[in-house]
Amino acid sequence: MGAIGVALLTEENMNGRRTNFRGEAILEGDYGTAITRCEDCENNCEVLQLLQGNKLLASFGSRCGKYNLACCEMLNHDIY
Numbered sequence: 001m002g003a004i005g006v007a008l009l010t011e012e013n014m015n016g017r018r019t020n021f022r023g024e025a026i027l028e029g030d031y032g033t034a035i036t037r038c039e040d041c042e043n044n045c046e047v048l049q050l051l052q053g054n055k056l057l058a059s060f061g062s063r064c065g066k067y068n069l070a071c072c073e074m075l076n077h078d079i080y
Contacts, residue, residue, distance in 0.1 A: 029052055031051065033048060033049060033050055034048075035047070035048055036049060038062055043062070043064055045063050045064070046061055047062050048061045
């Protein structure tokens with residue numbers, strides 16, 4: 001089963017409930033990535049950030065977990 005099949009099954013199982021899924025609207029948005037280096041500990045992690053404009057949506061890659069934020073959007077956190 002491919003992505004379309006999974007999407008159809010998901011829609012079927014939502015039973016009319018609302019979702020935060022952005023769908024094709026994500027193609028029209030101002031999304032980007034940035035890479036930063038954390039030097040707070042000896043790991044010197046390279047942290048990948050997912051951005052929408054100046055808003056940090058998520059970050060991945062810190063070995064200690066400090067910057068592994070599943071969704072910074074809930075924190076209303078601007079990075080610039």
